[in-house]
Amino acid sequence: MRKAKSARHHYLGPVPHTPTPSRTIRVTYPASQGQIALRTEADWDLTLLPVRVEQHTSWFTVPATAPTLAMKPVLLRDSALHWAKGGNTVVSAYEPDPELRPYFFADERGRITDIEHVTFEGGTLAVRIYLPAGYDENTLHRYPVLYMQDGQNLFFPNEAFSGNEWRVDETMDQLDRMNAVGETIVVGIAPADRMRDYTHPGYDAYGRCVVEQLKPRINAALRSYTDARHTAVMGSSLGGVASLYLAWQYPEHFGMAGCLSSTFGLLDDLFVRIAEEPRRDIAIYLDSGWPRDNFDATNAMRDLLLQRGYQLGVDLLQFSFPDGVHHEHSWAARLHLPLQFFFGSAWAAPRHRIPNDSRLTDS
Numbered sequence: 412m413r414k415a416k417s418a419r420h421h422y423l424g425p426v427p428h429t430p431t432p433s434r435t436i437r438v439t440y441p442a443s444q445g446q447i448a449l450r451t452e453a454d455w456d457l458t459l460l461p462v463r464v465e466q467h468t469s470w471f472t473v474p475a476t477a478p479t480l481a482m483k484p485v486l487l488r489d490s491a492l493h494w495a496k497g498g499n500t501v502v503s504a505y506e507p508d509p510e511l512r513p514y515f516f517a518d519e520r521g522r523i524t525d526i527e528h529v530t531f532e533g534g535t536l537a538v539r540i541y542l543p544a545g546y547d548e549n550t551l552h553r554y555p556v557l558y559m560q561d562g563q564n565l566f567f568p569n570e571a572f573s574g575n576e577w578r579v580d581e582t583m584d585q586l587d588r589m590n591a592v593g594e595t596i597v598v599g600i601a602p603a604d605r606m607r608d609y610t611h612p613g614y615d616a617y618g619r620c621v622v623e624q625l626k627p628r629i630n631a632a633l634r635s636y637t638d639a640r641h642t643a644v645m646g647s648s649l650g651g652v653a654s655l656y657l658a659w660q661y662p663e664h665f666g667m668a669g670c671l672s673s674t675f676g677l678l679d680d681l682f683v684r685i686a687e688e689p690r691r692d693i694a695i696y697l698d699s700g701w702p703r704d705n706f707d708a709t710n711a712m713r714d715l716l717l718q719r720g721y722q723l724g725v726d727l728l729q730f731s732f733p734d735g736v737h738h739e740h741s742w743a744a745r746l747h748l749p750l751q752f753f754f755g756s757a758w759a760a761p762r763h764r765i766p767n768d769s770r771l772t773d774s
Contacts, residue, residue, distance in 0.1 A: 434475040434502065437510040438484045439468045439551050444515075445488030449473070452481040458492070467551055468510075475504045484513040497544070498588040512552050514545030520584050521546070523566050529628070531620035533608060537601040538625065539566060540633070541580050543587060543594035553634045554596045555754055558621065558665070560609065560646030560653055562599025564739055575739035582746050591747070592754040596635055600625070609649035610678035614656050622661050638666075639693075640763055643753045645669030647742045648705070652679045655695065655712075659684060662691040669696040669749035671742050672735075675708040682715060690719050694726045694762055696749040700735020725761045728752045 438447050438461075447469040449459040461469035473480065481501050486493040495513035502509055524540040539562055543554060564571040565579040579597055586592045600621070607613035630637045644665045646654040651673030658668035659681065676682050695716060699709035713729045721727035730748065735741050752758045 432475060433472050434480070434504070435508040436471045436473055436482065436502070437468055437508070438471065439510060439512050440484070440486070440514075440549055441551060442467045445486045445493075448485045448487055448492075450483055450485055458485065458487075478504050480504070482511075484511055486513075486515045498590070500590065512545075512549055514548040517545050517548040519544050519588075521580055521587075523580060529620065529625050531616065531624060533613060533616035533620070534603040536603070536620065536625065537562065539599045539601075540629075541566070541583060541597035541599070542633075543596065544584065545594070546596075546634075550634070553636050554594055555641040555643070556596045556598060556629060556633075556635045557750075557753070558598045558600060558626075558642070558644045558657075560600060560602075560644075560650030561605065562601035565597070565599040571739060573739075575743075577739055577743045577746060579746065582743070582750070586747060586750060592750050593756070595750075595754050596629075596633060598625070598629055605649060606678075609646075609653035611680050614653050614679075617653065618657050618660055621657060622664050626664060639663055640666040643667035643669065643749075645671070645696075645749060647671040647673070648737065649674055649678070651675075652677075652681065655681055658693045658695070659688075659691055662693050665693065667694045667696070667753045669753065670698075670709075670712075671745070671749070672699050672704045672737050673697070673709060673712070674705055675712045677708075682712070685712075685715055685719060690721075694753065695721065695728075696752050697727070697729040698732065698735075698745060698748070700732045700737065700741060704732075704735050704737045704741075706731065 436449065438449065440447050447461065449471045450457065451459070451473055453474055459471055459473065462472050463470040473482065479501050481499045483500060484495045493515045495515055496517065496519050500511060521541050521543045524542070527538050529536045529538060559565055559579065565577045568574045568576050583595065583597060587594055602608040602617065608617035629635060636642065639662060642665050644654040644657045651670035652675060654668045655670050655673065656679065658665040697709050697713055699706045716727055723729065732745065
């Protein structure tokens with residue numbers, strides 16, 4: 412059995428769904444590159460042709476006689492059959508009909524761009540970008556964006572503090588193969604002075620730079636969604652503080668904030684602001700290790716957010732890790748949790764209904 416591209420389908424939430432004898436599968440891929448067909452585990456040697464084709468989207472009808480069905484797109488071109496890259500797509504009989512957006516020739520790993528610099532009133536930011544596998548090949552859809560603090564620690568050990576990186580690209584690639592999250596662009600931001608840019612009042616100038624200079628630049632250059640519900644920000648320690656600040660200050664730009672081992676209350680004004688200002692429509696992930704990993708401050712922030720009306724498991728998620736330490740290795744090991752909370756279809760469904768069509772033509 413060959414490997415298949417992980418489907419990028421979106422769960423629409425707690426919508427009643429009864430399995431039927433057949434399912435409708437959509438596959439979106441540039442029509443100029445060949446004819447899209449489908450194979451399934453019902454018979455891996457049988458090529459299913461689409462029942463309907465409109466522009467770049469092909470519709471297929473497949474049997475749904477079991478709780479799950481593995482499948483993969485194939486591309487018919489120049490008298491050859493090309494199998495989609497990536498892991499098998501497994502569709503549940505109890506979810507709405509999915510859309511698959513495969514690639515066939517690109518590397519199965521995402522790529523990381525060279526460093527670019529953004530200058531602002533407070534200093535200079537060094538920026539690297541992770542682009543998901545297939546980004547350059549299947550050009551028909553946009554991607555959510557995750558902005559991460561301490562970008563120097565995300566991708567390469569030779570750049571990271573003490574040689575310890577977050578392994579962001581490896582984690583994103585693996586979650587993609589698992590079909591655990593939607594493919595996501597990651598923007599790593601490395602400040603010249605994190606003590607200034609991640610604390611009050613320095614994070615005011617830093618935030619303006621991210622919102623007014625960096626984010627428009629990313630949205631103009633890349634096929635990214637621009638709305639807040641598809642845009643997250645994340646960091647650890649002071650970077651977690653800066654991330655919550657960005658989402659609280661600019662909820663129209665960032666709909667999700669991931670805060671790992673954050674030093675809340677030390678060099679920021681977030682406790683006062685969150686207690687006194689109107690509640691923001693954002694999703695927040697908090698975690699910490701125990702005993703010496705900002706455990707008490709994180710629990711206090713959780714309790715304040717609960718008091719302000721946030722709901723655990725809906726727009727607030729919090730974990731405590733026994734023996735968790737304040738270190739890049741610990742953050743790398745649990746990075747998949749906020750990623751699934753923010754970009755996993757089932758987790759996102761209680762917060763909002765995600766559009767089932769993520770092609771480039773969408774707004």
